[in-house]
Amino acid sequence: MDATTPTSTSTTQAILELAQRYIPGGVSSANRLVDPNLVFTRSQGAYLFDAEGKRYIDYHAAFGPLLLGHSHPLVNQRAAEAVMQLDGVGIGSNEQEARLAEKICSYVPSAEKVLFCNSGSEATYAALRLARAVTGRNKIIKFQGCYHGWHDAVLMNVISPAEKIGQKDPLSAGMLPETIENTIVLPFNDLEAVRQTLVQNGEEIAAIILELIPHNIGCVLPQLAFVQGLRDLSTHYGSILIFDEVITGFRHGLGGYQKVLGVTPDLTTLAKAIANGYPLAALAGRADLLDHCRPGGDVFFAGTFNAHPMSIAAALTTIEILEQPDSYPHLFRLGERMREGLREIIQRRGINATVAGFGSIFVTYFMEPPVETYTDLLRNDATKFVNYRRQLIERGIYKLPVNLKRNHISLAHTTADIDQTLEAVDQVLR
Ligand code: PMP
Numbered sequence: 001m002d003a004t005t006p007t008s009t010s011t012t013q014a015i016l017e018l019a020q021r022y023i024p025g026g027v028s029s030a031n032r033l034v035d036p037n038l039v040f041t042r043s044q045g046a047y048l049f050d051a052e053g054k055r056y057i058d059y060h061a062a063f064g065p066l067l068l069g070h071s072h073p074l075v076n077q078r079a080a081e082a083v084m085q086l087d088g089v090g091i092g093s094n095e096q097e098a099r100l101a102e103k104i105c106s107y108v109p110s111a112e113k114v115l116f117c118n119s120g121s122e123a124t125y126a127a128l129r130l131a132r133a134v135t136g137r138n139k140i141i142k143f144q145g146c147y148h149g150w151h152d153a154v155l156m157n158v159i160s161p162a163e164k165i166g167q168k169d170p171l172s173a174g175m176l177p178e179t180i181e182n183t184i185v186l187p188f189n190d191l192e193a194v195r196q197t198l199v200q201n202g203e204e205i206a207a208i209i210l211e212l213i214p215h216n217i218g219c220v221l222p223q224l225a226f227v228q229g230l231r232d233l234s235t236h237y238g239s240i241l242i243f244d245e246v247i248t249g250f251r252h253g254l255g256g257y258q259k260v261l262g263v264t265p266d267l268t269t270l271a272k273a274i275a276n277g278y279p280l281a282a283l284a285g286r287a288d289l290l291d292h293c294r295p296g297g298d299v300f301f302a303g304t305f306n307a308h309p310m311s312i313a314a315a316l317t318t319i320e321i322l323e324q325p326d327s328y329p330h331l332f333r334l335g336e337r338m339r340e341g342l343r344e345i346i347q348r349r350g351i352n353a354t355v356a357g358f359g360s361i362f363v364t365y366f367m368e369p370p371v372e373t374y375t376d377l378l379r380n381d382a383t384k385f386v387n388y389r390r391q392l393i394e395r396g397i398y399k400l401p402v403n404l405k406r407n408h409i410s411l412a413h414t415t416a417d418i419d420q421t422l423e424a425v426d427q428v429l430r
Contacts, residue, residue, distance in 0.1 A: 012036075012037065015041075016034070033401070043058070044069075044070055044071050045069045045070055045071070046058060046070075046410060046413040046417050047070070048060075057396065057413070057420065057421055059399045060399065061410055062277060064215075064406075064408050065275070065276060065277045067251055067273040067331075068318060068322075069410040069411060070412070072318075072412075075276050075318060078313045078314065079278060082312065082313035083310045085309070089309065094309070097307040097312050099316065103319055104270070104282060108245075108249070109258055109259055110258060111284035111285065113287045114284045115293055117301075118308075119149070119279065119281050120149050120244075120269060120271035121149025123149075124154060125149065125151045127242045127285075128153055128207055128242070129299060130283075130292060130293065134240065134292060135207075137205060139183070139205050140154075140184070140207045140208070140209060141184045142186075143185070143374075144187055144188060144373075145159075145188055145214045146214050146216060147216035148211070152175040158216055159216075159217060159404055165378075188222070189223050189226045189372050191225065191230070195229070195233060198237045205239045207240040210243065212244070212257040212258060214374070215361060216406075217377055217404045218406050219356040219363050219406055220374070221356075223372075224261060224263075231263050241267070242265055242268070243258055243265040243269075244268075245257060245270055246269055246281070249272070250319075251273045251360060252360075253359075254322055257358075266285055266286050267285035267289060268283075268284045270282040274318065275311045276314055276315075276318040277314070278310060278311040278314035279311055280311035334409045334413055335357060335358075335359050335361065338357075339357050341419075341422040342422070345426050346364070349426075351366075353365060353367070354369045362406070362409070363404075363405070364388070365380045367380045367381065380403070380404065391428040392421075392425065392428055396424070397424050
């Protein structure tokens with residue numbers, strides 16, 4: 001510690017100064033907003049508490065994992081008990097890990113086998129490597145508006161400005177040009193664009209990867225014919241179809257959104273909500289594909305912390321809670337109450353806005369419908385979108401004040417929380 005280190009971290013300013021002194025920008029992840037007036041120091045259930053002790057109803061949910069709410073007592077207890085018993089695996093098989101894989105296979109339609117890692121980015125990286133290995137091809141197709149993690153093959157064309165639509169829009173310096181070149185970006189819900197690309201380059205496409213609902217731009221629902229068409233075209237051209245269910249997995253049902261739609265991919269990636277905030281991700285899919293990753297197989301898959309007992313116990317407990325008969329109906333009822341309430345306010349006040357969402361996810365865009373593809377969202381008034389959220393934050397409702405970000409409801413939210421939120425929305429929109 002040197003003379004410039006703040007000695008007290010009891011206030012927002014002191015915490016920010018300390019973080020920014022030793023961490024670039026004060027945060028460890030690109031999308032973590034630095035708000036000079038707000039540092040959260042405690043979380044419980046549906047709530048966040050700032051350094052000054054003020055309570056916020058949280059709809060950010062740490063970018064989505066906290067499906068049961070913050071610091072879930074039973075999840076925490078089981079995770080703690082797990083590490084008291086066995087604090088790392090590192091060698092051989094483990095019963096709890098196998099039980100979790102069995103559970104995922106019983107629920108997720110595409111899952112015949114499962115591999116565990118720690119983050120969504122690792123899972124999509126492994127899925128794409130596996131697809132390239134089994135097809136012997138290099139190119140992949142992704143869609144404008146979808147985010148699949150921080151690695152070079154996919155870190156492009158998420159929230160692109162209008163002038164970058166139809167071109168490559170990489171999100172970082174230092175990405176390998178050859179890797180960027182091997183990714184083809186197409187519009188979401190545009191089956192004809194995919195068909196044309198496959199007619200021209202079908203022999204070169206290793207994989208088609210998509211967020212089944214692109215929640216990284218709020219909530220754009222997929223047309224069933226689009227997803228079914230992707231399934232048929234992938235099969236026809238021998239490409240691997242990957243559903244990135246990092247957000248939708250468990251949040252929209254234990255079988256993921258693929259179960260809701262009734263379309264089964266070759267590979268599925270899961271993360272975020274599967275362990276309610278503990279670091280865990282999974283690559284699941286066809287056994288003949290996953291078996292390439294066995295030790296000594298031709299596809300290398302590894303990680304010191306993979307299938308950490310703490311996260312495995314958290315995931316098993318999360319499933320146990322989600323299996324209770326009223327969990328999803330209750331969660332979805334809360335989502336519906338929120339969306340209906342928002343629509344009523346918007347209509348009554350004559351605001352030019354559109355409420356979108358599914359299940360426990362909701363978002364208010366400041367634009368007219370439709371919301372079918374990324375370019376529709378260029379009509380959203382980003383300034384209004386962010387200002388609206390900043391005013392809600394002042395009223396103790398936390399929605400990430402960043403354009404197009406979705407909001408998450410958890411099982412810890414109550415109807416009183418939803419109603420209090422709607423009252424605040426009504427005040428702000430007045
Ligand atoms: N896929 C999707 C759909 C995501 O939303 C994210 C994270 N926002 C990722 C992959 C990457 O996951 P992680 O941040 O855990 O690496």
